[in-house]
Amino acid sequence: GQNIDQPTEMTATEGAIVQINCTYQTSGFNGLFWYQQHAGEAPTFLSYNVLDGLEEKGRFSSFLSRSKGYSYLLLKELQMKDSASYLCAVRDSNYQLIWGAGTKLIIKP
Amino acid sequence: IAGITQAPTSQILAAGRRMTLRCTQDMRHNAMYWYRQDLGLGLRLIHYSNTAGTTGKGEVPDGYSVSRANTDDFPLTLASAVPSQTSVYFCASSDSSSTGANVLTFGAGSRLTVL
Numbered sequence: 001g002q003n004i005d006q007p008t009e010m011t012a013t014e015g016a017i018v019q020i021n022c023t024y025q026t027s028g029f030n031g032l033f034w035y036q037q038h039a040g041e042a043p044t045f046l047s048y049n050v051l052d053g054l055e056e057k058g059r060f061s062s063f064l065s066r067s068k069g070y071s072y073l074l075l076k077e078l079q080m081k082d083s084a085s086y087l088c089a090v091r092d093s094n095y096q097l098i099w100g101a102g103t104k105l106i107i108k109p
Numbered sequence: 110i111a112g113i114t115q116a117p118t119s120q121i122l123a124a125g126r127r128m129t130l131r132c133t134q135d136m137r138h139n140a141m142y143w144y145r146q147d148l149g150l151g152l153r154l155i156h157y158s159n160t161a162g163t164t165g166k167g168e169v170p171d172g173y174s175v176s177r178a179n180t181d182d183f184p185l186t187l188a189s190a191v192p193s194q195t196s197v198y199f200c201a202s203s204d205s206s207s208t209g210a211n212v213l214t215f216g217a218g219s220r221l222t223v224l
Contacts, residue, residue, distance in 0.1 A: 004151060031210065042199060042215035043152075087152070096167075097213075099151030 002026045004100035006088050011106045012078055020073045020086050020103045028093025034062055034073045035087040037102065043087055047073070075105075083107045111136050113216035115200050121222045122190050130185040130219045132200035140205035141183040142167075142213070143175060145196040152199065158183055159205060190223045197221075 003025045012018040024032070031050040035043040049055055049064035049071060061074040073086055085102040092098055113134045122128050134141065143155040154167030158177040172194060174186045183202075187194055200216040 008149075033210075033212075035213075040218075042217050043213075044215070045212045048210040048212070089151075091211075095211075096154065097152075099153075101149055101151045 002090075002092065002098045004088055004090060004098055006086075006100040006103045008101070009104045009106065011108060012075075014078055014080060014107055014109050016078050017074065017076050018078060018105065020075070020088075020105065022071045022073070022088035022100060024069050024071070024088070024090045024098070024100075026069075026090045026092045026098055029066060030091040030093065030095055032062075032064055032071050033089045033091070033097070034060075034071075035089065036084050037087055038084045046086075078107050080107050080109070113200055113202055113214060115198075115216035115219050117219060118217070119220040119222075121224065122187075124190055124192060124223055126190050128187045128190055128221070130187075130198055130200075130221070132183045132185070132216060133181050134183075134200075134202045134214075135181065136202060136204070136214065137180060138202035138204050138214070139180070140203045140211075141177065142201045142203075143173070143183070143185045144199045144201065145169065146199060146218075147196050155185065155198075187221075190221075192223045195221060195223045 006022045034046040037043040047062035054063045059076045087102045088100040089097045116131045142157045144152040156175040158164045198219045201213040
């Protein structure tokens with residue numbers, strides 16, 4: 001079966017750095033996505049990786065290793081507004097998105 | 110503001126009743142999707158439509174139906190609601206293509222409680 005694993009919850013301190021991991025086992029691979037979802041709101045797109053390596057976008061970076069079935073989202077200079085759930089999703093060989101359950105990130109002052 | 114509008118925002122429904130969740134987008138996106146989100150689970154695809162006039166079944170289609178009469182509207186109907194359909198429902202759209210990111214834009218969600 002297809003599976004996306006990510007930690008349920010993480011806690012970090014304002015101003016610090018946090019890495020949220022995602023491992024996947026899917027039928028084929030056509031890209032990996034990270035979305036941010038604040039409580040009670042819709043998910044919004046953060047990043048997309050289809051090739052191995054690091055994609056940097058401001059304070060957020062996303063890394064992919066296809067051979068290891070692994071990705072991480074790196075958040076730097078954490079702000080209170082970064083408190084949210086972070087969803088990892090993989091597009092499989094049928095171009096369907098398989099979603100992880102999300103990682104709830106709690107930022108403490 | 111371009112985006113996706115869902116209605117209602119929240120609804121409490123008696124089991125056995127029929128319910129339609131509305132979804133309208135103004136981005137002229139080809140593809141539209143309905144997901145449900147339940148605590149502890151990833152988003153699960155209910156139905157999708159790659160283009161107006163076509164629909165397809167997702168991972169959890171039973172008990173739901175959709176139609177896509179035009180590009181903008183993609184309503185989701187529960188013919189006879191059951192308590193297990195209590196969930197938050199998200200409509201999404203994308204400018205689908207066989208290459209590229211094909212990023213999803215989500216509506217604000219409809220919280221449905223079936224008693």
